[in-house]
Each structure stands twice: as C-alpha cells, then as structure tokens.
Amino acid sequence: MKRLLNIALDNAVALGVVVIVLFLIIPLPTFLLDFLLIVNIGLAIMILMITMNISEALEFSIFPSLLLVTTLFRLGLNVSSTRMILRDGYAGEVIQNFGQLITGGNIVIGVVIFLIIVLVQFIVITKGAERVAEVAARFTLDAMPGKQMAIDADLSSGLINEQEARARRQKIQKEADFYGAMDGATKIVKGDAVMSIVITLINFVGGVIIGMVMGGGDFATVLQTYSIVTIGDGxxxxxxxxxxxxxxxxVVTRSVSEGSLNRDVIAQFKAQPRAMMTTGVILLFLGVIPNTPHAALIIGGGGLVGGGYLVKRSMERQKTIAAAAEGAAAQPEEAPPSESDYYKDINNVYSLLTVEPIEMEFGYSLIPMVDEGQGGKLISRIVIFRRQYAQDMGFVFPSIRLHDAASLGTNQYVIRIRGEEVARGEILVDYYLALEPANPLGEIDGIETVEPAYGIPSRWILPENREMAEVYGYTVIDPLSVMLTHLSETIKKYAYELLNRAETIQLVENLKQSSPELVEEAIPSVVSYATLEKVLRSLLKEGVPIKDLGTILETLVDALGQGRDVDAATEQVRGALARTITRRFCEDGQLRVVTLDAEVEKKIISSLTRNEQGVYLAMGPDLMQQIVTQMAEYLRKFNELSQTPVILVSQVIRGYFSKMITQFYPGVYVLSFNEVTSSVQIQAIGNIAMDTASRKAVGQ
Structure with missing residues (x-):
C-alpha cells in the first residue's frame, strides 16, 4: 500500500493531467464542480503572487508547462459547466452567485461588464504579453553568441573557473529555452481567450434555444435564467x-529587476520623493479650480506632498547617519606616535629587517586595479594563478605583499623577490596593449612600447581602436592581464628561490598523509631536508614539476644509497620523471630539439674538472663562443616555430652544459636522452658542431 502511495505521489502531476482530460468526457456532480472552480481561482491567485515575488524569470521555470496545464484545467471545467448549463440551466452555486453578483439584477449591465472583462484580457493583457514574449525570445536568442563570447573571455582571462563558466552557459541556454517556450505558451493564452468567448456564446444561444424548445418556458424567464448562468460561468x-x-x-517583463516586484516598486518610488511632492502640488492646484472634485484632489495632493516630504526627511536622515559612521571609522581613535618615538623602542627596529618572499609595489594610478574595495581584480586573479601553478608544478608559492610606493611613477610597478627588484613595468590603465604581429595587415595608432613579460613590440591603444587592431592581426590585452602575466612569468622564473626549508618541510608533511612509510624510511635518515631542498630547487629552476614528490623521494633514496653525490642524484631523479618532463616540453607527439655533434660532446666531457667543491665545466673560450653563436641562429628557428628552445644531450654532460648555456640564454632548456620517453618523435632542427679549424686541433 505504501509503495502504491509513493508511486501515486511521484506521478501526481501526470495523473492530474489525465483526470483533467477526463473532465471533457465524464459529467461532474455539482458540488465537485463548485470545489474545482474555487481551486482554479485559488491556483490562479497563487501563480500571480509567485510571479510578483520572483526576481528573475528562471526562478519560475515551470511556468510555460504550468500555463498549459492550467489552461487545460480551465477548459475542462468550462466543458463540464457547459454540459450542466445546457442540460439543467444550472451549474452550481459558484457560477450562480457570480452571475447574480455581476448582473446585479440588470442583465444588460452584466453582459456589458462581462464583455469588457473579456476584451481587456484578450486585447490588452494577452496581446501585450504575447508581443513581449515574442520580442524577449528573439532578443534572447540573438544575444546568446555575445554572452557565450563574454563567458569564454572571462574564462581565458582567469576571472572565472571552468565550473562557473559551465554554470553560466547552462543558465544562458535555460533562458533561451524558457523564453522560446513562453513565446509559444502565450499563443495558448490567446487561444484560451478566444475559446472562452465561443463557449459563452454557445452557453447563451444554446441555452436559450434549449430552454424555449425543450423547457417550454416563456422567453423572459429563459433569457433571465441562461443569462445569469452564462455570465457567471464566463x-x-x-x-x-x-x-x-x-x-x-x-514573467516575461522581469528582465531588469533586482528583487521582487513589491520590493522594486516600493524602493524605486521611495527613491523619487521630489516627483511625489511635485505631483501632489499639481493635484492641489487642480483642486482649487472651479468645477473640479475639490475634496478628492485636495486629499490626494495633500497625501502625496506629505508622503514625499516624509520620504525625503528619511533619506536625509539616513545620509547623515552614514556620513557620521564613515567619519567615525575614518577618524583614528588615537593619534599614532611619531616616527622618532616609534623607533625609540629597539624591538620596533627589528621589524625593518623582515624580507618578504614576493613583493609588488604600485604607482598611484594602479591602486584601483589592486584595491578590492574599488573593484580591483588583481588579488582574485593571483589566487586563481596560485591554484593553477600548484596543480601544474606541485609548489605553492607564498603570499604576495601588495602596497603602493610614492617613489614610483603613477603608472609603474615593481616586483621584488627577497627584497630585491627583479622586474619592472609600466602600464596605462585606460588603454589596451596591442601586441604587434610579424606581418600586420595595417597600422594602428598608439603609444609604442614593449610587452614587459616577453619583450614583444607593442602599442598602447585606445579602447575604441580595439576591434580595428584585432582585424589587423594584433593581439589585444587589457592592462590587468598585462600586469598579471608579467607577475606570473616572474614567479615561474624565480620559483626556485621561493622554495625554502619551511616550504620543503610542508611538502614532506603533505606527502606523509598519503605515503607515511616512504617519508619515515627516507627522512631524515637517508635524505636530509637540505638535500631534498637542493634537488627540488634544481628541478624548479629548469622548469621541471615537483608534483610527484613520492617518485622524487624514492629515487633519491636509491641514488644516495648507491653513494652518488647530489648532482648525480638529481640527474637520476630527472630520468625517473621522464614522462613529466616529456609532457612539459613535447607538443603533438613531437619534440623539436637542437643536438650536439659527437666531437662537441667529447670536447665537453674532456673539459669536466674535479676539485674539492665537486665537478665543474672548464670549457675553452673558443668552443664556448662557437656554441653560443650557433645557438643564437637556432633560437630564431624556434621563435618562428613558436616552440620552447630545447637542446638534447647525453646524461653525462646535461647538468653542466645546462648551467653554462643558461648564462647566455636563460630561456633555453637542456634535456638528456633518458628524459624523453620512447613514444615521442624527436625532430632535430639543427646540430651544434665545431668548425674545421677546431676539428683539426682536436685531431692533432
């Protein structure tokens, strides 16, 4: 029984629709018809109240379907009442009482009022709602591509994440579906109005004919009887x-509201006390003119003037309270001590010795981009970048101290690592940065500059020139994205300096949650925190993610257990991270690289020298000059291919050669053959070789 009850509740709406359809066929008893007519009126009132209290149309997204169901319900009741009217000339107390109420003993007046109600619904309400729904549906569909592009732009710039973008896309799709459904649903309302007029005519004409022919009553009595029930039913x-x-x-006009209709009406009328008082004065003026309804105009005008005055006084009082609160908040409770008095306490001097891991200073004009109170988005964008960098590289860089600096120009900013300046830039807040392509289709007016993160020739252009710049092939970036890109690239470059002992311990503690046995075996008995920090720094410096800390630690335990030094152990770790390194530098299954000639590698191996500090590369200046010169030519090829410059060498010399080449070209990465997985196709775009004279010297 309980199961059947649950099934019935789950399918209540479907069963209700089936019952409504049966109303068209099965005769209803009078008491049930009365009850259902009251339910119909109550349901309509409830729907109207709901639509007046929602702030946006999607809060009542079932309305198109509900509109169909209620219309079918009303027509079913109409058919049932028509059957009773034509058969008995009576359709229950509800219809009879409504008919007597509207006629008031005068059938002509009742017919006129009824026709007015029908025409108001058909011509004014229904026609207007149909037109609004049609326009809303069309404009909603037309606006979909622009809204989708705006979401994609916010997603690509980091303002929203993928989940938020998906939710916004779904909302746009639901809006389009809803307004499209409303456009069709209004046709149902229009058809219902037409059908009501037809049913009313049938009830009246058919009832009179049946009453005269079959009932045998006189014309006046029949007309009185069927007029009342017809008007009551209608x-x-x-x-x-x-x-x-x-x-x-x-529903279809709730496009620009911020709350419910009640709240919006009250708030927006209260915001215009002057209009209320002006209207009241005009009504008072009309009230003193002869032959006008003096009492009504004077009462209405006086009420508006008084109400407007009270609203104005309330607004002024609220402004005074808000201003007093702001003044109290802005006024310091105690005057701060002077600088000389503050530093008399020697403990306060130590606060000057603190060095921030990352620090960013701004000129005055850039403060609104940082201050969240003024709508600045930099902090939220940094949070998104920190999360993304942690997912990619396995390292959470510390918090960034943001503050203004009077010593900077109004449009300048400085990035500091450990208290020292490492990057500087200048942006124009009211402009866009257009990155120049290799072969622009046209020239755009602007202020010539250089993009701070990558050094690309660019122009600061006015917002109105943005579309034209994109047509010419320029890549246009907003000022906040320019600054954030510079900051992110700087953090990537100096991330290895931000990894200190405390961060290393935190990473180990995080690993301990998933691999406690490994951490207990390795640290600190085999791998000290200092050694692990040195290895992780070396990996980050060369752009290798340290996310797989378990593999790194396992490999270090094996390498150090075999008596290898830290540099050799680091190279073994890189080999264990071959898949990670390959994914980091490989594109579309291909790895474009520059290789070293066999003679060059032999010369480099012979240049390895060991002393008390360890092994270092003592390469002759001639060979070094040849390698640097040839690499400069290959860098141009990498730039043309828009690829990260990679040199592929043997594992023996990789670490030493990388330290040498990055002194000249910091953006070049050196990989060994055992760091590239076998599934990747290696494509050599060049080979660094010794010239003829050097070859002869080597041969001698």
Whole structure:
C-alpha cells in the first residue's frame, strides 16, 4: 500500500493531467464542480503572487508547462459547466452567485461588464504579453553568441573557473529555452481567450434555444435564467484566465529587476520623493479650480506632498547617519606616535629587517586595479594563478605583499623577490596593449612600447581602436592581464628561490598523509631536508614539476644509497620523471630539439674538472663562443616555430652544459636522452658542431 502511495505521489502531476482530460468526457456532480472552480481561482491567485515575488524569470521555470496545464484545467471545467448549463440551466452555486453578483439584477449591465472583462484580457493583457514574449525570445536568442563570447573571455582571462563558466552557459541556454517556450505558451493564452468567448456564446444561444424548445418556458424567464448562468460561468473562467495572463506578462517583463516586484516598486518610488511632492502640488492646484472634485484632489495632493516630504526627511536622515559612521571609522581613535618615538623602542627596529618572499609595489594610478574595495581584480586573479601553478608544478608559492610606493611613477610597478627588484613595468590603465604581429595587415595608432613579460613590440591603444587592431592581426590585452602575466612569468622564473626549508618541510608533511612509510624510511635518515631542498630547487629552476614528490623521494633514496653525490642524484631523479618532463616540453607527439655533434660532446666531457667543491665545466673560450653563436641562429628557428628552445644531450654532460648555456640564454632548456620517453618523435632542427679549424686541433 505504501509503495502504491509513493508511486501515486511521484506521478501526481501526470495523473492530474489525465483526470483533467477526463473532465471533457465524464459529467461532474455539482458540488465537485463548485470545489474545482474555487481551486482554479485559488491556483490562479497563487501563480500571480509567485510571479510578483520572483526576481528573475528562471526562478519560475515551470511556468510555460504550468500555463498549459492550467489552461487545460480551465477548459475542462468550462466543458463540464457547459454540459450542466445546457442540460439543467444550472451549474452550481459558484457560477450562480457570480452571475447574480455581476448582473446585479440588470442583465444588460452584466453582459456589458462581462464583455469588457473579456476584451481587456484578450486585447490588452494577452496581446501585450504575447508581443513581449515574442520580442524577449528573439532578443534572447540573438544575444546568446555575445554572452557565450563574454563567458569564454572571462574564462581565458582567469576571472572565472571552468565550473562557473559551465554554470553560466547552462543558465544562458535555460533562458533561451524558457523564453522560446513562453513565446509559444502565450499563443495558448490567446487561444484560451478566444475559446472562452465561443463557449459563452454557445452557453447563451444554446441555452436559450434549449430552454424555449425543450423547457417550454416563456422567453423572459429563459433569457433571465441562461443569462445569469452564462455570465457567471464566463466570469468564473475569465477571472483566473485574466490573472494567469497578467502573470504571463509579469514573467516575461522581469528582465531588469533586482528583487521582487513589491520590493522594486516600493524602493524605486521611495527613491523619487521630489516627483511625489511635485505631483501632489499639481493635484492641489487642480483642486482649487472651479468645477473640479475639490475634496478628492485636495486629499490626494495633500497625501502625496506629505508622503514625499516624509520620504525625503528619511533619506536625509539616513545620509547623515552614514556620513557620521564613515567619519567615525575614518577618524583614528588615537593619534599614532611619531616616527622618532616609534623607533625609540629597539624591538620596533627589528621589524625593518623582515624580507618578504614576493613583493609588488604600485604607482598611484594602479591602486584601483589592486584595491578590492574599488573593484580591483588583481588579488582574485593571483589566487586563481596560485591554484593553477600548484596543480601544474606541485609548489605553492607564498603570499604576495601588495602596497603602493610614492617613489614610483603613477603608472609603474615593481616586483621584488627577497627584497630585491627583479622586474619592472609600466602600464596605462585606460588603454589596451596591442601586441604587434610579424606581418600586420595595417597600422594602428598608439603609444609604442614593449610587452614587459616577453619583450614583444607593442602599442598602447585606445579602447575604441580595439576591434580595428584585432582585424589587423594584433593581439589585444587589457592592462590587468598585462600586469598579471608579467607577475606570473616572474614567479615561474624565480620559483626556485621561493622554495625554502619551511616550504620543503610542508611538502614532506603533505606527502606523509598519503605515503607515511616512504617519508619515515627516507627522512631524515637517508635524505636530509637540505638535500631534498637542493634537488627540488634544481628541478624548479629548469622548469621541471615537483608534483610527484613520492617518485622524487624514492629515487633519491636509491641514488644516495648507491653513494652518488647530489648532482648525480638529481640527474637520476630527472630520468625517473621522464614522462613529466616529456609532457612539459613535447607538443603533438613531437619534440623539436637542437643536438650536439659527437666531437662537441667529447670536447665537453674532456673539459669536466674535479676539485674539492665537486665537478665543474672548464670549457675553452673558443668552443664556448662557437656554441653560443650557433645557438643564437637556432633560437630564431624556434621563435618562428613558436616552440620552447630545447637542446638534447647525453646524461653525462646535461647538468653542466645546462648551467653554462643558461648564462647566455636563460630561456633555453637542456634535456638528456633518458628524459624523453620512447613514444615521442624527436625532430632535430639543427646540430651544434665545431668548425674545421677546431676539428683539426682536436685531431692533432
């Protein structure tokens, strides 16, 4: 029994629709018809109240389907009442009482009022709602591509994440579907109004004919009887229809509201006390003119003037309280001590010795981009970048101290690592940065500059020139993205300096949650925190993610257990991270590289020298000059291919050669053959070789 009850509840709406359809066939008893007519009126009132209290249309997304169901319900009741009217000349107390109420003993007046109600619904409410729904549907569909592009732009710039973008896309799709459904649903409302007029005519004409022919009554009695029930039936059906038509108009016009209709009306009228007082004065003026309704105009005008005055006084009082609160908040409770008095305490001097891991200083004009109170988005964008960098590289860089600096120009900013300046830039807040392509289709007016992160020739252009610049092939970036890109690239470059002992311990503690046995075996008995920090720094410096800390630690335990030094152990770790390194530098299954000639590698191996500090590369200046010169030519090829410059060498010399070449070209990465997986196709775009004279010297 309980299971059947649950099934019935789960399918209540479907069963209700089936029952409504049966109303068209099965005769209803009078008491049940009365009850259902009251339910119909109550349902219409509830729908109208809901539409007046929602802030946006999607809060009542079932309305198009509900509109169909309520219309079918109303028509089913109309058919049932028509059957009773034509058969008995009576359709229950509800219809009879409504008919007597509207006629008031005068059938002509009742017919006129009924026709007015029908025409108001059909011509004014229904027609207007139909037009608004049609326009809303068309404009919503037309605006979809622009809204989708705006979401994609926010996603690519980091303002929102993928989950938020997906939710916004779904909302746009739901809006389009809803307004499209409303466009069709208003046709149902229009058809319902037409059908109500047809049913009313059938009830009246058919009832009179049946009453005269079959009932045998006189014409006046028949006319009186069927007029009352016809008007009552039409009124009982038209009142809910009128309210639902009004609700339809409410739903499709809730496009720019911020709250419910009640709240919006009160708030927006209260915001215009001067208009209320002006209207009241005009009504008072009309009230003193002869032959006008003096009492009504004077009462209405006086009420508006008084109400407007009270609203104005309330607004002024609220402004005074807000200003007093702001003044109290802005006024310091105690005057701060002077600088000389503050530093008399020697403990306060130690606060000057603190060095921030990352620090960013701004000129005055850039403060609104940082201050969240003024709508600045830099902090939220940094949070998104920190999360992304942690996912990619396995390292959480510390918090960034942001503050203004009077010593900088108004449009300048400085990035400091450990208290020292490492990068500087200048941006124009009211402009866009257009990166020049290799072969622009046209020239755009702007202020010539250089993009701070990558050194690309660029121009600061006015916002109105943005579309034209994109047509010419320029890449246009907003000022905040320019600054954030510079900051992110700087952090990537100096991330290895930000990894200190405390961060290393934190990474180990995080690993301990998933691999406690490994951490207990390795640290500190085999691998000290100092050694692990040195290895992790070396990996970060060369752009290798340290996310797989478990593999790094396992490999270090094996390498150090075999008696290898830290540099050799680091190279073994890189080999264990071959898949990670390959994914980091490989594109579309291909790895474009520059290789070293066999003679060059032999010469480099012979240049390795060991002393008390360890092994170092003592390469002759001639060979070094040849390698640097040839690498400069290959860098141009990498730039043309838009690829990261990679040199592929043997594992023996990789670490030493990398330290040498990055002194000249910091953006070049050196990989060994055992760091590239076998599934990758290696494509050599060049080979660094010794010239003829050097070859002869080597041969001698």
């Amino acid at each position: 009124l009982v059906s038209q009142l809910p229809a009128l309210m639902i038509s009004t609700a339809t108009g409410m």
